[in-house]
Amino acid sequence: MSIAASAAAGAVDRRTVYRRFATREALTAAVHIAKLDACEELSARARQNESVSCASTGVGPA
Secondary structure (H helix, E strand, O other), rough: OOOHHHHOOOOHHHHHHHHHOOHHHHHHHHHHHHHHHHHHHHHHHHHHHHHHHHHHHHOOOO
């Protein structure tokens, strides 16, 4: 993802992105970390929902 595309996606000016991230690699790393964090959160919610569902039906995981 380019700096310009990242700026557009975030609805900010390119200069703002350049001030926050010194290199394209730093920006790429931040994007990947944010995506991994979102995946971990989604996975945790799914596990929690599965536990609630199993508890309410009396059926445990196989």
